[in-house]
Each structure stands twice: as C-alpha cells, then as structure tokens.
Amino acid sequence: MNRFIYIALAVLFPLLIVAYEAFYTVNETEQVIMTQFGKPVGGIVNEAGLKLKIPFIQKVNRIEKRILLWDGSANDMPTKDKLYITVDTFGRWRIKDPLQYFLRLRDERSAQSRLEDILGSETRNAVAKHELIEIVRTTKDRTPAVDPLLAEADVGKLLPIKRGRRQIEEDIFAAASVKLAEFGIELLDIRFKRINYNESVRQKIYARMISERQQIAERFRSEGAGEAAKIIGNKEKDLQRIESEAYRKIQSIQGVADAKATEIYAAAYNQTKSSRELYDLVKTLETYKKVIDHSTTLVLTTESELYQLLNGVGQQP
DSSP: OHHHHHHHHHHHHHHHHHHHHHEEEEOTTEEEEEEETTEEEEEEEOSOEEEEOOTTTEEEEEEEOSOEEEEOOOEEEEOTTSOEEEEEEEEEEEESOHHHHHHHTOSHHHHHHHHHHHHHHHHHHHHHTSOHHHHHOOOSSOOOOOOGGGGGGTOSOOOOOSSOHHHHHHHHHHHHHHHHHTTTEEEEEEEEEEEEEOHHHHHHHHHHHHHHHHHHHHHHHHHHHHHHHHHHHHHHHHHHHHHHHHHHHHHHHHHHHHHHHHHHHHHHHTSOHHHHHHHHHHHHHHHHHHHOOTTOOOOOOTTOHHHHHHTTTTOOO
C-alpha cells in the first residue's frame, strides 16, 4: 500500500509541476508577449483569463495596459534671454505597440530611462528657444488686477507674449511623440510641474526686485512729503489769516471801548467846575502813583502842573 502511494506521488508531482508551468493568468490591466528561447512567438495576448503555454520552453512577459506616469528630474537649463532656470516636468504615457516596445526596451525601467533622455532633451531645446516670460506665462491677453495707486509706477503690468507655456508644452509633446513612437510608446501629454530660478541668479533677481520696489517707495515718499508741505503751508496761511482777523477785531473793539470811555469821561468832566477839578485831582493822583515811589526824587518848578497840587499840602485853609 505504501509502495503504491509513493509511486502515485512520484508520478503526480512532476505532472503538477508541468501543469503549473503550462498554465498562466492574464489580468485586465496587462497584456502578455510569449517568448521562446528569448524570441517572441505567437501574437499579443491581451484578453484576461487562464491561458496555456509550453512549459519550461516558453516564458511569459507581462506588459502594462494602463496609463503610466513619467516624473522627470529637475534640471538646470538656460533660456533664450540667458537666464538659468530649474525646470521640473512630468508626463503620461502608455504602451501602444507591445511587440515593438518589448523588442526595443524589454521592461518599464528601460522605458523610463528612454523617456528621461528624449523628453529631457526636447524640453531643454524648447526652453533654449524661448525667453523666460514665454515659459512662465500661459495666456496672451490676460489683464492683471492692478492697485490704482501703482498704476503709474509700471508695477503689475504684464509683458506681451507670442506663444506662452501651453504652446511650448505642445511643441515638446509633438517633437517627443515622434521619437517615442519608434519604441512602441504613445505619449499622452507632458507638462511643466515647476519652474524656478537657478540658485546662482536667484539672489540677483531678488536684489533687482527690491531695488524696483525701493524706487517706487521713494516716489511715494516724495509725493507724500510734497503733500505734507502743501498741507502745512495751507495751515500756516489759514493760521495767519485767522490771527490777522482776530487782531483787527480786537483793535476795533478796543477802539470802540476807548472812544466810549473817552465819551463818558468827557461827559462827566464837563458837567460842573467841581467835577472838572475832581477829575484833574484824580488824574494827578494817578500820575503820582505811577511816577513816584519811595526811591524817587522829583525836582519841580513852581510852575509845574504836578507842583500845583502839592503846593497847598500842609497849609491851613
């Protein structure tokens, strides 16, 4: 019994191995090229399901059906206006002719390397033929929003372009598609992912931008200083006018008051002889108070008006 089992296992085990090698599966996302001693045989197997091959002689080579991504490395390259920029690109592609792809490239790793060479070269050629403004701008007639205060300072105004970034991408796509078709690859699109100034010129660009902004700021400061001087001048003018009008009004009021006081004094002075004498006495005493103190010595003649009042001081009536 045991001997029968051993014989059965000895017969079935090789058959299982042969069966395992004879059958293979194809997924919906792939297609298969069968090779025999390294050479393709038969057609392209692109229908999903369980398939049969010659065991140990034929080899299954799986090729993607899906759209694949190519992410290029960032490279430094010069523009037509001699500015070095760092350009990072990406693209999408798929295998259109599996047999040609397999014969020329064999696997996806080789395909990515060839994509890097062709797309990188075409990108470098396209960038070298155009100025930087053409590479970073997309639309030709876009109108930017500009601060009204900066409208006269040439800030925020866009330089005119002839083609734009989108057209340059299409040029790269057209040139690279022809070359990649020889490898059985269909290029679906290519885009600029990022464009930066090279580090060697970035500081110069920043310095120029700062200088431009400083010039604009200086112009605004000059205009502000002019407006400030104008406002201060108007203020001084108004202040002098107000002070002049106030002084004129004060003098007018004082003149009217003095005239009124003189009128009152004159009316009181001219009523009687006694009132006139009293008035003279009061005014003389006021004069004494103003001109005489403890340290004052007066030398008067007998004919002086000041002396007339003092002449009778100390005498009996």
